[in-house]
Amino acid sequence: MDVELLSRLQFAGTIMFHYLFPPLSIGLGLQLFLCELAYNRTKNLAWEAAARFWTRVFAVNFGLGVATGIVMEFEFGTNWAAYSRFVGDVFGSALAAEGIFAFFLESGFLAVLVFGWDRVSPKVHLFSTAMVFLGSVFSAVWIVVANSWQQTPAGYHIVWHDVQGVLEPRAEITDFWGMVLNPSSVDRLTHTLVGALVLGAFFVSSVSAYYLLKQRHHDVARRCLSISLPSAVVFTVLAAVSGHDSAQKLVHTQPAKLAAIEAHFQSSDEPSGLYLFGWPDVESEVVHFGVKIPRMLSFLVYSNFNDPVPGLDQIPAKDRPPVWLPFQMFHLMVTLGSALLLLASVSTVFWWRGKLESSHWLLWALVLSPVAAMAANQAGWITAEVGRQPWVVYPSVQDGVEMIGLRTSEGLSESVTAQQVLSSIIMFGVIYSLLFAVWIYVLNAKIQHGPETVDQLRQHKDDQLESFRESISHGGSSLGGSLMEDAT
Amino acid sequence: MIAFMFLGHDALTLIWFGLLGVLICGYAILDGFDLGVGILHPFVARDNQQRRLVMNSIGPLWDGNEVWLVTFGGALFAAFPVAYATVFSSFYAAFHLLLMCLIGRAVSLEFRSKVHSVPWRRFWDTLFFLSSISAAMLLGIAAGNILSGMELGPRHVYQGSLWSQLHWYPLLVGLTTTTLFALHGSIFLYLKTEDELQQRVRRFIMPLFCVFVAFYVAITMSTWIHVPHSRVYLNLHPWLWIVPVLNVFAILNIPRAMHLGRPGYAFFTSSSVIVAFACLFTVAIFPNLMLSTVDPNFSITLWNARSSHRTQAIMLVVAAIGLPCVLSYTSIVYWIFRGKVKLDSSSY
Numbered sequence: 001m002d003v004e005l006l007s008r009l010q011f012a013g014t015i016m017f018h019y020l021f022p023p024l025s026i027g028l029g030l031q032l033f034l035c036e037l038a039y040n041r042t043k044n045l046a047w048e049a050a051a052r053f054w055t056r057v058f059a060v061n062f063g064l065g066v067a068t069g070i071v072m073e074f075e076f077g078t079n080w081a082a083y084s085r086f087v088g089d090v091f092g093s094a095l096a097a098e099g100i101f102a103f104f105l106e107s108g109f110l111a112v113l114v115f116g117w118d119r120v121s122p123k124v125h126l127f128s129t130a131m132v133f134l135g136s137v138f139s140a141v142w143i144v145v146a147n148s149w150q151q152t153p154a155g156y157h158i159v160w161h162d163v164q165g166v167l168e169p170r171a172e173i174t175d176f177w178g179m180v181l182n183p184s185s186v187d188r189l190t191h192t193l194v195g196a197l198v199l200g201a202f203f204v205s206s207v208s209a210y211y212l213l214k215q216r217h218h219d220v221a222r223r224c225l226s227i228s229l230p231s232a233v234v235f236t237v238l239a240a241v242s243g244h245d246s247a248q249k250l251v252h253t254q255p256a257k258l259a260a261i262e263a264h265f266q267s268s269d270e271p272s273g274l275y276l277f278g279w280p281d282v283e284s285e286v287v288h289f290g291v292k293i294p295r296m297l298s299f300l301v302y303s304n305f306n307d308p309v310p311g312l313d314q315i316p317a318k319d320r321p322p323v324w325l326p327f328q329m330f331h332l333m334v335t336l337g338s339a340l341l342l343l344a345s346v347s348t349v350f351w352w353r354g355k356l357e358s359s360h361w362l363l364w365a366l367v368l369s370p371v372a373a374m375a376a377n378q379a380g381w382i383t384a385e386v387g388r389q390p391w392v393v394y395p396s397v398q399d400g401v402e403m404i405g406l407r408t409s410e411g412l413s414e415s416v417t418a419q420q421v422l423s424s425i426i427m428f429g430v431i432y433s434l435l436f437a438v439w440i441y442v443l444n445a446k447i448q449h450g451p452e453t454v455d456q457l458r459q460h461k462d463d464q465l466e467s468f469r470e471s472i473s474h475g476g477s478s479l480g481g482s483l484m485e486d487a488t
Numbered sequence: 489m490i491a492f493m494f495l496g497h498d499a500l501t502l503i504w505f506g507l508l509g510v511l512i513c514g515y516a517i518l519d520g521f522d523l524g525v526g527i528l529h530p531f532v533a534r535d536n537q538q539r540r541l542v543m544n545s546i547g548p549l550w551d552g553n554e555v556w557l558v559t560f561g562g563a564l565f566a567a568f569p570v571a572y573a574t575v576f577s578s579f580y581a582a583f584h585l586l587l588m589c590l591i592g593r594a595v596s597l598e599f600r601s602k603v604h605s606v607p608w609r610r611f612w613d614t615l616f617f618l619s620s621i622s623a624a625m626l627l628g629i630a631a632g633n634i635l636s637g638m639e640l641g642p643r644h645v646y647q648g649s650l651w652s653q654l655h656w657y658p659l660l661v662g663l664t665t666t667t668l669f670a671l672h673g674s675i676f677l678y679l680k681t682e683d684e685l686q687q688r689v690r691r692f693i694m695p696l697f698c699v700f701v702a703f704y705v706a707i708t709m710s711t712w713i714h715v716p717h718s719r720v721y722l723n724l725h726p727w728l729w730i731v732p733v734l735n736v737f738a739i740l741n742i743p744r745a746m747h748l749g750r751p752g753y754a755f756f757t758s759s760s761v762i763v764a765f766a767c768l769f770t771v772a773i774f775p776n777l778m779l780s781t782v783d784p785n786f787s788i789t790l791w792n793a794r795s796s797h798r799t800q801a802i803m804l805v806v807a808a809i810g811l812p813c814v815l816s817y818t819s820i821v822y823w824i825f826r827g828k829v830k831l832d833s834s835s836y
Binding site for chain 2: 006012059063064066068069070071073074076077078079080081082083084085087088089090091092093095096097098099100101103104105107108109110111112114115116119131163166170173174176223248262293391413414415416423424427431435438441442445446464
């Protein structure tokens, strides 16, 4: 196997594994914040028990997100050195901004969120939770901006640098806000964030539904469902809307990707139909076993039933993306998204009418729903990333001047051999499989253990108060001396 | 928007070189003590209770400490993309090992106390120790290679391998950083613990100090002989001699402060030693980011690795907004978790 294929496999594998965690951190972060907000408003201890429980789940997930995220931060340099030199000005800036604005915020306040329950007031704790959530959103902002810039580059020009007698192109910023707010940033960011929020809402619904099925922790489970089910409805609807907006713009920004995800091989003057499913065959440029709705693609893209959508034949053969994978992944994402929208709406109606707890089939569907939400998130990213091949940075036109793009095959590290990449793939494969097993095991243990009861929590708080009083009456402070204070 | 455009490109490049130094200092001081705690924990802690105390002394802090390294990576990418590309692809194998160690540390902290079983804990304890000591070693090996120069061929293509990086000099630098971090970590642990555990920690400080001094003497002599280019700027600007001189005083001050019963002062001093080493490292490599031992013309310097004037100016704005925020909430967190470490329901 060659370095290119191996490096792509490694990147795909490590980023997909990493992406198990951040969307759950973002989505669960919001649910956790809402539980804590409810506690601050009502002072009902059941809300605090819920928030403490979700914090424990959140911490495990967040830890793995950090551990696998460090790999991503450096993988551009290790495996994609030529790419890193080409995009350093732009992509590096976004990564650095992510570090400064997002990671420090998240990791700092995470300490208070996880370890601060008995150290700070509920208000300060709520504020910390909000900051952790905000940090995870900022992180998504910068990384999706950087990714979107590669798909629809803007605010830059190409400068040729003389490297020991050979000219090498580099993309350099001309307009910072033009780069940040490139044509696809806002749509793709919205869709990514909403996808994460959908996952969080279904995750909380899933665990709560499980408790109802097992007749445990009723109080906490019901309260959490009253937050997670309505938010699941809102976010699945928003996901559909933002997804539609994103796809509509593709015809202008990345027509090759649009043609690939719809397996639209031939252009014609007729209105274009939409495949509901099928098996695209690139060799013969047909879709086997496909079911097509006439004129539907034209309608979705242009909001009218007549205009033809350009096909893949408009793109030079060497610039065409693969078709089968983006087509299937896109359709998987849309199918799962629609199913989740239906599930969220039906569950909310049942819950509203008080019939949810007796409908076991619906509770079981909710228990399994996070797997579908996770799969939809992953499938969406596979669509986006495979659909932009063979480019890692799309070519573009800026102010009437054509800018060259960078092909994925041109971005590799010159000094890295296939052997080295294969070894690191095996290493990641082994370690990540172990991590995955441990993650599932610990997550299951946390969920089986469940939240404390209100009585346990009250007892815990009384003990806490007692030991605090004791330490004051003994003249010493339980908090001890500060780091810089000298011990005697 | 870009208020710093009035600074010339060269001035910005020097500022960014300095800022990368600040990030590395921040990382080495902060992650230095938690790597040190990881190295010491199988030796100082007698039972499960003490192990948990040791781990929880860095519990709320390690994660933020590692962000300094991540941000260093991002800043290097933005300010010196050519260096980012070449350094990390040259250290391909070593860097992947370092990543494995960092993952190993993160998950052993996270998972150790999640399941109550002796073999489970023993597994994560071992992993925590091995990944901490290897990470400290690998960071030193990378620094040693950068100091002595690497086999960099034409057009930024590295020609060496992991084996050529495991040369005696980088290994010696690795041992020095490992003992320095262990010493730094032991002083931190002394500050955070009390009673019997604190007494056990105390017994490690002086022996670690002696080993560190031995390595310090060895590394100073071998750098003097083996890495002649490291002296160029010291000779050019003799006032820079103040750094190694202060460093010697700082090193000698560690046992003095401990003897006077002022561990906070000792911790401050060992942090200063780390800063002094970082300054010396900076002076020694300047103006190269990666010196080529094949042909000096192939070296990656500040001037051929930097990003554009505009990018460096924009990123300075980002740093000017971001760094004060970072420092303020880092201080808040350290303040909230000040004092002796105690176990409670949310501890690891």
